[in-house]
Amino acid sequence: MTGKRRLMIMAAGATAAIGVATLVAAQVPDERIPFPADYATEFTMYLEIDRIQNPGQVMRIYANDAALLGPGPDGRLADGAILVGEIYGAKTDAAGNVIISELGRRIRGDIAAIAVMEKEDGWGDLFPADLRNGDWDFAMFSPAGERLDRDLNACRACHAPLQETDHVFSIQHLPTP
Numbered sequence: 001m002t003g004k005r006r007l008m009i010m011a012a013g014a015t016a017a018i019g020v021a022t023l024v025a026a027q028v029p030d031e032r033i034p035f036p037a038d039y040a041t042e043f044t045m046y047l048e049i050d051r052i053q054n055p056g057q058v059m060r061i062y063a064n065d066a067a068l069l070g071p072g073p074d075g076r077l078a079d080g081a082i083l084v085g086e087i088y089g090a091k092t093d094a095a096g097n098v099i100i101s102e103l104g105r106r107i108r109g110d111i112a113a114i115a116v117m118e119k120e121d122g123w124g125d126l127f128p129a130d131l132r133n134g135d136w137d138f139a140m141f142s143p144a145g146e147r148l149d150r151d152l153n154a155c156r157a158c159h160a161p162l163q164e165t166d167h168v169f170s171i172q173h174l175p176t177p
């Protein structure tokens with residue numbers, strides 16, 4: 001098989017995979033996660049970190065009471081759990097490099113967006129395995145709480161492999177029952 005033909009077949013496969021993902025996403029209501037407007041006063045901030053995922057950002061992560069119960073005997077958080085990740089740009093110097101403080105940490109600058117994960121019974125049912133996060137789903141909002149038009153399948157695909165930690169990167173930082 002020539003390299004070109006192999007490439008064409010790979011491209012056809014990729015297109016088919018995207019087609020399936022698009023079809024599934026089309027059936028999932030995009031707006032099923034409302035903006036948790038009272039998270040700053042009603043939720044508990046359990047972690048502020050220099051993001052692993054982005055070298056120029058800081059994230060503060062909040063949990064509602066259901067999530068604060070921590071993972072149950074099955075390792076999963078309860079239905080109704082909501083996690084909110086406030087995403088901040090890290091402060092930069094005049095040359096645009098991220099400033100690292102004397103403590104070796106990035107310094108929180110302006111808030112850029114608010115990432116939300118919420119799980120409800122049955123929410124995961126429509127997803128294929130590579131996009132399924134148990135019953136969690138994802139949403140992204142502006143700091144003012146307006147829904148942002150993001151590719152939610154990118155969120156789903158990156159969190160989906162974390163089967164051992166109920167698809168939550170920071171699960172060890174939640175209280176354990």
Ligand code: HEC
Pocket residue numbers: 050051052053054059061083084085115116117138139140150151152154155156158159167168169170171
């Ligand atoms: C390429 C991988 C990747 C993608 C894409 C991604 N995330 Fe995450 N997410 C992470 C990582 C890693 C963390 C841990 C903190 C950090 O480094 O940002 C995280 C943390 C979170 C948290 C805090 C709870 C936790 O898991 O610890 C929320 C909420 C969240 N992400 C929501 C989203 C949303 C919403 C999207 C899509 C708009 C998204 N994520 C896309 C990798 C990803």
